[in-house]
Amino acid sequence: MMGESGHKADGVERRGLMFVLSSPSGAGKTTLSRLLIERMAGLRMSVSVTTRPMRPGEVDGRDYFFVDHARFQAMADNGDLLEWATVFDNGYGTPRAPVEAALTAGEDVLFDIDWQGTQQLREKAGKDVVSVFILPPSAGDLEKRLHTRAQDSDDVIRGRMSRASHELSHWAEYDYIVVNHTIEDAFAEVQSILKAERLKRERRTGLTEFVRSLQKQLGQ
Numbered sequence: 001m002m003g004e005s006g007h008k009a010d011g012v013e014r015r016g017l018m019f020v021l022s023s024p025s026g027a028g029k030t031t032l033s034r035l036l037i038e039r040m041a042g043l044r045m046s047v048s049v050t051t052r053p054m055r056p057g058e059v060d061g062r063d064y065f066f067v068d069h070a071r072f073q074a075m076a077d078n079g080d081l082l083e084w085a086t087v088f089d090n091g092y093g094t095p096r097a098p099v100e101a102a103l104t105a106g107e108d109v110l111f112d113i114d115w116q117g118t119q120q121l122r123e124k125a126g127k128d129v130v131s132v133f134i135l136p137p138s139a140g141d142l143e144k145r146l147h148t149r150a151q152d153s154d155d156v157i158r159g160r161m162s163r164a165s166h167e168l169s170h171w172a173e174y175d176y177i178v179v180n181h182t183i184e185d186a187f188a189e190v191q192s193i194l195k196a197e198r199l200k201r202e203r204r205t206g207l208t209e210f211v212r213s214l215q216k217q218l219g220q
Contacts, residue, residue: 013206016103018125019043019194020111020118023134024164026145028180032134033112035187040194043108046099049075052090065095083113083120094121103128108194115170130197132190133174137181139164 019036023029037045049065051072060066067075072091075081084093094111102109111121122129136142142164171177176193180186201207 012204012210014106014198014204015128016042016105016107016109017197017203018099018103018109018111018121018129019197020113020121020129020131021134021190022114022118022131022167022174023180024136024142024167025160026142026164027134027136028145028183028186029112029134031183032180032187032190033110035183036110036190036194039187040191042106043110043194044102046094046109046111048092049081049095050090050092052092082124083117085116096124108198115167115173119173127202130176130193131174132176132178132193133171134186135168135171135177135179137179 021029021033021036033045036043047061047063047065049067049072051067051069052064054060054064054066058064069091072084072093075095076084076091076093080096081093082096082099084091086092094113094117099109111117113121118129118131122131136145139161142161178186178189178193197203
């Protein structure tokens with residue numbers, strides 16, 4: 001676990017957590033991530049660093065931190081990235097400093113990453129990480145959702161379905177499993193997980209001081 005804590009939402013200081021959502025493509029993690037950011041106070045989206053070129057409409061520091069390959073490699077070599085990977089010759093990673101600052105301030109950070117990134121986060125951050133894997137209710141439902149998005153060709157969809165089988169093999173590495181029958185039901189379950197994890201005794205670093213204060217008041 002990294003650092004200490006801040007933030008007194010209920011009068012007790014709390015350390016933030018790293019909330020990870022993973023799923024096969026089309027199972028709903030991106031939609032659930034958006035809903036969490038919209039509806040849950042004290043939660044921010046992790047902003048990755050990347051070497052790929054900025055696309056029209058993107059803003060540096062909001063969508064990604066855009067860096068060149070030399071800078072990215074230096075960050076990886078110096079331990080400045082909590083997790084990173086190379087995808088189609090471009091680097092993607094999670095900067096350590098802003099995440100540590102958020103957690104210390106008692107804010108939670110949401111990660112929309114795959115099982116490999118989740119493994120790296122857990123190696124680096126341990127108990128700060130809470131991981132949730134989103135499952136589709138059936139293979140047929142997943143394929144239907146991929147076709148409904150109308151973003152990919154049939155060949156691409158077949159590739160995504162093939163990768164989904166491999167991704168599913170890592171489900172047991174996650175703390176929680178949510179089956180996405182409907183997006184609202186899945187959101188309610190994911191929201192409940194986050195609320196409960198926020199109340200864990202070991203994250204509420206101000207509890208000792210809070211209880212001592214109560215005992216002092218009761219002793220008067």
